[in-house]
Amino acid sequence: MVRYSLDPENPTKSCKARGSNLRVHFKNTRETAQAIKGMHIRKATKFLKDVTLKKQCVPFRRYNGGVGRCAQAKQWDWTQGRWPKKSADFLLHMLKNAESNAELKGLDVDSLVIEHIQVNKAPKMRRRTYRAHGRINPYMSSPCHIEMILTEKEQIVPKPEEELAQKKKFNKQPQMPYNIDVPIRSSGLRPDRAIFGYWLFQAIPRHVELQGS
Structure with missing residues (x-):
């Protein structure tokens, strides 16, 4: 054969x-x-x-x-x-x-x-x-x-809704703001550096005291 x-x-x-x-x-x-x-x-x-x-x-x-x-x-x-x-x-x-x-x-x-x-x-x-x-x-x-x-053909079993909701909850990341009311040009920094500094300041928890403040 x-x-x-x-x-x-x-x-x-x-x-x-x-x-x-x-x-x-x-x-x-x-x-x-x-x-x-x-x-x-x-x-x-x-x-x-x-x-x-x-x-x-x-x-x-x-x-x-x-x-x-x-x-x-x-x-x-x-x-x-x-x-x-x-x-x-x-x-x-x-x-x-x-x-x-x-x-x-x-x-x-x-x-x-x-x-x-x-x-x-x-x-x-x-x-x-x-x-x-x-x-x-x-x-x-x-x-x-x-x-x-x-x-x-294998039957595809859909994932439960609870698992999908939990996955979305943990994958949430802070997004970089686009509409920033900061005088970028008056600060003397490049626009990209000024935006990054503003985003970093927003990411710091409120209860943490900054040095020199």
């Missing part, structure tokens, strides 16, 4: 799924996989179903030679996009497989997030096509390998 290119940080809270030598275009599948990377499993499933119905598009960011522009790509801050139906169907089947693996391990399916997804090139399959004047040209297919790792 071929190992995965990435090991999950917490194997007990993760599930895996992979497919090898899948008869689906590598370039289309790679772009579709990048679109759902980091998504919640329910959101990714809905997105792939919308791609098959042409309600949402897949942005083509790397392999976009000759790819036309579409208005649906604006939500991805991109201009070029397509609807690779076969790639979406394959990824839907893999998500369903990963969901079954998560249920077998006793994980919470509703909190799964696609932490890692990778598409690699598989060995090309060779065929031939016959052309005019007795020529023969290659007629290749570009299959791919797909692997994905889904992880339970």
Whole structure:
């Protein structure tokens, strides 16, 4: 069995799924996989179903030679996009497989997030096509390998209000006054030094007697 290119940080809270030598275009599948990377499993499933119905598009960011522009790509801050139906169907089947693996391990399916997804090139399959004047040209297919790792998303527990209020109370620092009614120029000091001296005088407790007073 071929190992995965990435090991999950917490194997007990993760599930895996992979497919090898899948008869689906590598370039289309790679772009579709990048679109759902980091998504919640329910959101990714809905997105792939919308791609098959042409309600949402897949942005083509790397392999976009000759790819036309579409208005649906604006939500991805991109201009070029397509609807690779076969790639979406394959990824839907893999998500369903990963969901079954998560249920077998006793994980919470509703909190799964696609932490890692990778598409690699598989060995090309060779065929031939016959052309005019007795020529023969290659007629290749570009299959791919797909692997994905889904992880339970940790729920962030908010801090209690008492702890936040106590933290704000101890972090309170004296602020330097900006509106100072002190004749700075008549004192003969530089303005920055005069302001610092006034702030230092205000910071001294009232019950402490100054020397020479």
